[in-house]
Amino acid sequence: MINNPLHAEIVKFANWFCDERIQTFQKDMNICMTPNRHGSHAYVPAVMGCASFIELFAGLFAGCINRSVGIKHILNFTKSFLDSSEFTEECVCLFFAMYRHKVAHLSRPYSVFDSYDVNKKNPLLNYLQRRFTWKITATETKPAIQIISQTGEVPKYRRPSWKTAQYTHICEIHLKRLIMELPKAVSGSSGYLKRLSADPKVRANFKKCMDSFYP
Numbered sequence: 001m002i003n004n005p006l007h008a009e010i011v012k013f014a015n016w017f018c019d020e021r022i023q024t025f026q027k028d029m030n031i032c033m034t035p036n037r038h039g040s041h042a043y044v045p046a047v048m049g050c051a052s053f054i055e056l057f058a059g060l061f062a063g064c065i066n067r068s069v070g071i072k073h074i075l076n077f078t079k080s081f082l083d084s085s086e087f088t089e090e091c092v093c094l095f096f097a098m099y100r101h102k103v104a105h106l107s108r109p110y111s112v113f114d115s116y117d118v119n120k121k122n123p124l125l126n127y128l129q130r131r132f133t134w135k136i137t138a139t140e141t142k143p144a145i146q147i148i149s150q151t152g153e154v155p156k157y158r159r160p161s162w163k164t165a166q167y168t169h170i171c172e173i174h175l176k177r178l179i180m181e182l183p184k185a186v187s188g189s190s191g192y193l194k195r196l197s198a199d200p201k202v203r204a205n206f207k208k209c210m211d212s213f214y215p
Helices: 005-032 043-062 071-081 089-106 175-187 192-198 200-213
Strands: 131-137 145-153 166-174
Touching: 005 043, 005 175, 005 192, 005 200, 043 071, 043 089, 043 131, 043 175, 043 192, 043 200, 071 089, 071 175, 071 192, 089 131, 089 145, 089 166, 166 175, 175 192, 192 200
Parallel strands: 131 166
Antiparallel strands: 145 166
């Protein structure tokens, strides 16, 4: 039980704020995952929505919601509130380096992504160097982010005819699974909100972020 009135107010507002964000996320994802008349989905916007959702709550957990949110904060959040056997360090780092960053800056991932094409502090450098191509599905297949060992070459229609593009692995995103798991990290029985209600530091970090949201 929280006796401090300010702390109780922070918990109350945090529950409203996070619930509103979850509802908005689910509404947007429902739109993205509704197939058009050709049976296609808005895969790339859905991926970006998922990345933004993780990044927001990683920032709230860390007490920073600006450009200072980095992979260490994202990993701290995912390791704390998502199943680490499904959302491994390598998979989370790959998701952000290969999908989030490339889509944000180039509108789509590279046809082939070198896993060592990251800054010197990225944990991907602790793993074997691999060349990934990408695939996004609308399925609930577990895990949400899957690394598949498969060699091949990107088809000519997806690359310049004068270039070859060989890969050693596929990074496959199963969107429905990802969309289903992320809200649980916030509102689940062992999620962020439960931690916030019990941990003064997490409440203080949330308040710090709200002071930025509402200056």
